[in-house]
Amino acid sequence: MDLKIGIAGLGTVGLGVIELLAERAALLVERCGRRIVVTAVSSRDRHRDRGVDIGAMQWFDDPRVMAADADVDVIVELIGGSGGVALDVCNAAIAAGKPVVTANKAMIAHHGAALAEAAEAAGVSLGYEAAVAGGIPIVKALREGLAGNRIERVYGILNGTCNYILSAMSDNGSDFDDVLAEAQRLGYAEADPSFDIDGIDAAHKIAILASLAFGTVPNLAGVHTEGISRITSLDTTYAAELGYRIKLLGVANMTDHGLEQRVHPCMVPQAAQIAQIEGVFNAVVTEGDFVDRTMFCGRGAGAGPTASAVVADLVDVARGNVLPTFGVPAGQLRHVQAASMARHVGAYYIRLRVIDQPGVMADVTAALGDAQVSVKALIQHSHDLGDGASVVLTTHETGEASMLQALKVIAALDTVLEAPCMIRIEQL
Amino acid sequence: MDLKIGIAGLGTVGLGVIELLAERAALLVERCGRRIVVTAVSSRDRHRDRGVDIGAMQWFDDPRVMAADADVDVIVELIGGSGGVALDVCNAAIAAGKPVVTANKAMIAHHGAALAEAAEAAGVSLGYEAAVAGGIPIVKALREGLAGNRIERVYGILNGTCNYILSAMSDNGSDFDDVLAEAQRLGYAEADPSFDIDGIDAAHKIAILASLAFGTVPNLAGVHTEGISRITSLDTTYAAELGYRIKLLGVANMTDHGLEQRVHPCMVPQAAQIAQIEGVFNAVVTEGDFVDRTMFCGRGAGAGPTASAVVADLVDVARGNVLPTFGVPAGQLRHVQAASMARHVGAYYIRLRVIDQPGVMADVTAALGDAQVSVKALIQHSHDLGDGASVVLTTHETGEASMLQALKVIAALDTVLEAPCMIRIEQL
Numbered sequence: 020m021d022l023k024i025g026i027a028g029l030g031t032v033g034l035g036v037i038e039l040l041a042e043r044a045a046l047l048v049e050r051c052g053r054r055i056v057v058t059a060v061s062s063r064d065r066h067r068d069r070g071v072d073i074g075a076m077q078w079f080d081d082p083r084v085m086a087a088d089a090d091v092d093v094i095v096e097l098i099g100g101s102g103g104v105a106l107d108v109c110n111a112a113i114a115a116g117k118p119v120v121t122a123n124k125a126m127i128a129h130h131g132a133a134l135a136e137a138a139e140a141a142g143v144s145l146g147y148e149a150a151v152a153g154g155i156p157i158v159k160a161l162r163e164g165l166a167g168n169r170i171e172r173v174y175g176i177l178n179g180t181c182n183y184i185l186s187a188m189s190d191n192g193s194d195f196d197d198v199l200a201e202a203q204r205l206g207y208a209e210a211d212p213s214f215d216i217d218g219i220d221a222a223h224k225i226a227i228l229a230s231l232a233f234g235t236v237p238n239l240a241g242v243h244t245e246g247i248s249r250i251t252s253l254d255t256t257y258a259a260e261l262g263y264r265i266k267l268l269g270v271a272n273m274t275d276h277g278l279e280q281r282v283h284p285c286m287v288p289q290a291a292q293i294a295q296i297e298g299v300f301n302a303v304v305t306e307g308d309f310v311d312r313t314m315f316c317g318r319g320a321g322a323g324p325t326a327s328a329v330v331a332d333l334v335d336v337a338r339g340n341v342l343p344t345f346g347v348p349a350g351q352l353r354h355v356q357a358a359s360m361a362r363h364v365g366a367y368y369i370r371l372r373v374i375d376q377p378g379v380m381a382d383v384t385a386a387l388g389d390a391q392v393s394v395k396a397l398i399q400h401s402h403d404l405g406d407g408a409s410v411v412l413t414t415h416e417t418g419e420a421s422m423l424q425a426l427k428v429i430a431a432l433d434t435v436l437e438a439p440c441m442i443r444i445e446q447l
Numbered sequence: 448m449d450l451k452i453g454i455a456g457l458g459t460v461g462l463g464v465i466e467l468l469a470e471r472a473a474l475l476v477e478r479c480g481r482r483i484v485v486t487a488v489s490s491r492d493r494h495r496d497r498g499v500d501i502g503a504m505q506w507f508d509d510p511r512v513m514a515a516d517a518d519v520d521v522i523v524e525l526i527g528g529s530g531g532v533a534l535d536v537c538n539a540a541i542a543a544g545k546p547v548v549t550a551n552k553a554m555i556a557h558h559g560a561a562l563a564e565a566a567e568a569a570g571v572s573l574g575y576e577a578a579v580a581g582g583i584p585i586v587k588a589l590r591e592g593l594a595g596n597r598i599e600r601v602y603g604i605l606n607g608t609c610n611y612i613l614s615a616m617s618d619n620g621s622d623f624d625d626v627l628a629e630a631q632r633l634g635y636a637e638a639d640p641s642f643d644i645d646g647i648d649a650a651h652k653i654a655i656l657a658s659l660a661f662g663t664v665p666n667l668a669g670v671h672t673e674g675i676s677r678i679t680s681l682d683t684t685y686a687a688e689l690g691y692r693i694k695l696l697g698v699a700n701m702t703d704h705g706l707e708q709r710v711h712p713c714m715v716p717q718a719a720q721i722a723q724i725e726g727v728f729n730a731v732v733t734e735g736d737f738v739d740r741t742m743f744c745g746r747g748a749g750a751g752p753t754a755s756a757v758v759a760d761l762v763d764v765a766r767g768n769v770l771p772t773f774g775v776p777a778g779q780l781r782h783v784q785a786a787s788m789a790r791h792v793g794a795y796y797i798r799l800r801v802i803d804q805p806g807v808m809a810d811v812t813a814a815l816g817d818a819q820v821s822v823k824a825l826i827q828h829s830h831d832l833g834d835g836a837s838v839v840l841t842t843h844e845t846g847e848a849s850m851l852q853a854l855k856v857i858a859a860l861d862t863v864l865e866a867p868c869m870i871r872i873e874q875l
Binding site: 035039043046047049050051052148154155156159160163164165166167168169234292295296307308309310311312313314315316317318323324326327328329330331333334335338340342343346347348351 | 463467471474475477478479480576582583584587588591592593594595596597662720723724735736737738739740741742743744745746751752754755756757758759761762763766768770771774775776779
């Protein structure tokens with residue numbers, strides 16, 4: 020009995036899914052005991068040449084109609100967007116008793132809990148392996164493979180564009196703008212790159228991973244989000260000198276003050292496994308109480324890896340497995356308060372541009388001391404900065420509120436020439 | 448409705464499973480919708496103090512009787528050994544219609560296909576996540592998460608003892624015997640270390656991974672197996688000089704001549720992700736045609752990580768998922784001929800101890816040329832080797848038969864003082 024698939028959205032991922040299902044048809048029959056066949060498709064323009072023959076598939080102008088069609092068993096939603104047609108299609112499929120597979124991180128981050136409740140009430144599954152970290156089967160790992168553990172922390176390199184840019188800046192000493200332009204030429208960054216470089220994409224993904232890890236309702240609004248555009252080649256150079264690499268990480272952990280979720284550039288020790296993940300690769304690290312640290316890495320985007328993840332969800336459906344969407348029944352997902360970043364505790368890297376004159380260091384260290392921030396290392400560089408010099412320091416663990424208080428005082432010093440650059444140091 | 452577990456074997460892993468199921472009982476109810484309760488145990492000595500209260504569990508002197516007991520739903524086999532009681536217990540459980548979960552790599556490598564056929568005929572699952580790479584959910588990844596891909600190659604660091612020893616040799620320039628003794632003191636190596644250091648443990652694991660990756664009957668006898676005891680501190684030093692690290696890898700890939708499975712020390716490029724995996728950690732890399740390269744790393748042994756894997760299999764059972772044991776129905780697993788190592792193609796590192804006199808290099812290079820082996824780099828070192836010098840060379844890709852032919856001629860030269868050391872260079 021064939022599993023009949025309707026695909027909504029024929030972009031590169033949709034075509035990748037069609038290609039994979041065709042090229043690996045025989046293998047999938049062996050692995051699932053039945054064929055997985057694309058019988059219906061829907062997209063905006065029926066007549067566009069996609070280089071793929073969709074003539075044997077039923078065409079629907081309206082994917083919502085396709086979702087309700089009796090000749091479709093499963094809907095694969097690849098339209099995108101957190102709501103709108105994408106959400107309508109998924110709700111229509113679930114209402115018709117059909118499993119849904121999606122790569123739509125925005126929809127899952129915003130509406131995942133409600134969709135999961137509807138799907139579980141209908142007894143169908145909602146697969147979204149492709150929504151986080153591309154081809155890496157991290158949703159399955161957290162929901163199933165590590166299900167015996169209380170997860171202490173989950174973090175990762177969740178955006179390949181940012182990791183490509185930061186890797187290139189570190190390796191070549193290049194500036195952000197130049198590397199971004201190069202990434203755009205190579206197709207690693209969009210013409211409007213803000214969704215990636217401002218950390219928004221990674222924020223969606225860490226919100227989903229946090230839900231899986233902690234059994235909480237996805238809370239995108241609770242993710243403290245900073246991008247990478249303020250990182251300079253000075254920072255990547257100093258990072259190397261101090262034994263770090265700069266990575267944009269998404270991090271989630273449960274604290275006494277609630278769920279801490281944050282996306283921002285981090286200084287990670289060069290010896291940490293995740294520091295070795297370069298270019299467009301993604302990596303997710305989970306820390307479980309019994310399994311300890313586990314790392315999963317691979318390609319986080321692209322037609323092939325994303326299709327691989329979509330098809331993994333289809334294989335689960337074809338094999339008859341119905342799993343709790345976020346690892347626990349959706350109705351039991353907890354609403355947990357977001358921990359304020361002001362209560363974050365960690366070490367910090369601070370870079371200042373100052374007037375190169377006596378007394379500056381004394382003012383800076385006084386401001387830190389007044390805020391109870393303890394300095395670990397302090398380096399002054401008289402690089403070629405026109406009339407200024409660089410002061411770089413790292414701190415011992417301190418509260419973020421104290422750190423910000425000190426930075427406010429420091430920024431107001433006459434001898435400090437521009438806004439201080441602060442990058443959090445992660446203990447991994 | 449509780450899932451009632453009977454555990455056969457109360458060593459460190461068995462006690463770890465009892466501890467995990469007790470400590471995470473509430474979490475597991477949320478995740479599975481039912482309790483997972485150890486109701487019965489069997490081990491050799493009932494009265495030994497294990498530091499764990501087993502008073503509430505039914506005791507069985509004979510685990511085969513426990514396997515047939517009506518008050519046990521699932522058997523967890525942690526006795527060990529490829530056959531004997533362990534195999535009897537699993538067969539008894541399957542005959543009684545009960546799922547089996549095991550950490551027994553020897554049993555799965557030797558009898559996995561027959562056990563899987565029996566389990567699938569009985570409609571029960573056979574879980575063995577804990578048999579490969581400890582806490583890393585790699586069985587689930589290959590069987591489910593990457594199921595849309597034709598796997599091109601799978602390889603990994605599958606033995607933490609060997610990786611600890613090789614890491615320490617590389618980092619400290621120590622000799623094998625000293626590091627082994629240290630590993631034994633630290634509990635990372637057994638008193639009789641041969642199962643680990645001779646590559647036998649890793650051979651079991653790559654045989655299981657190959658079965659999952661290629662849909663073949665596990666073929667332990669077809670694994671070409673070499674250990675690490677012949678590696679010297681000279682080799683780790685030269686490796687670093689040449690841009691490599693030495694790792695014991697298990698590698699499996701399908702060739703035109705059959706399934707190549709091998710475990711041996713490898714020179715891996717320092718920049719390869721797997722070169723960064725140090726100490727007792729394990730890592731598995733899969734290369735799929737759509738997903739490309741994916742790496743999974745974590746702890747490969749120990750009570751906690753192994754218990755995590757055992758419980759992941761129990762969670763699958765508790766959730767009602769029945770999966771094809773090796774990714775395809777066991778009756779469809781193919782018998783594929785083992786590719787002879789003589790047909791292996793790759794690059795090689797060769798280290799020779801020679802008499803430090805003119806003409807030696809000419810003899811060595813002539814032997815290589817006669818066998819059509821092309822030299823990539825050749826370095827002569829007059830280290831403190833008594834009356835000798837070291838010659839180290841690397842080759843371009845060549846057939847292993849040619850390489851062995853050349854080595855035979857080289858070993859017979861009067862100017863070569865001891866058996867050549869050959870280490871394969873992996874393209875990763």
